[in-house]
Amino acid sequence: ETGVTQTPRHLVMGMTNKKSLKCEQHLGHNAMYWYKQSAKKPLELMFVYNFKEQTENNSVPSRFSPECPNSSHLFLHLHTLQPEDSALYLCASRQSRLAGNEQFFGPGTRLTVL
């Protein structure tokens, strides 16, 4: 595997379910991000991790719980979601040691909450 991978690619869940999204980067980067992309809305930054430490939480509801066990893996644990949480969830990584480095994105998980 190369780049940034995300699993699953598609997820349908009920409002009472608990599920997790997984992201893995094979680029040796030290920063990882979760974004939410909804139709007709700008890309929303949710969480940022640098060297496994959370450095940004953009006022995300507690029903979204991130976990970063190491610099290569990032999870987003989901529980008691709402239908408005249906969106494309994108993971990205970046090498933060060099200024101006861009983010590398995974293909996303398309989440539908019924």
Next chain:
Amino acid sequence: AQSVTQLDSQVPVFEEAPVELRCNYSSSVSVYLFWYVQYPNQGLQLLLKYLSGSTLVKGINGFEAEFNKSQTSFHLRKPSVHISDTAEYFCAVSPNTNAGKSTFGDGTTLTVKP
């Protein structure tokens, strides 16, 4: 804080015609500027970036962009588009004091018609 405005939400153009996608930004500090492209069912990928130096930046797939500090703009251009350029394009800005925190524009949908 910084903000990004993509002036056109949709740009339809015929194949082999030139195209310009417009991006204006505001920031109280110096910034790095990026253009990303998102093809259907994929994550974002970098087209080009401006960090410093020459204001004309060349990227992949024949795209280029010009940084204009006085007008705080970073417009994306291509002299002749192909059907395969149909995608969503995002302009992003990062402060050079915290290059990992990008602010994205709302996106411009480029549709290339035969």
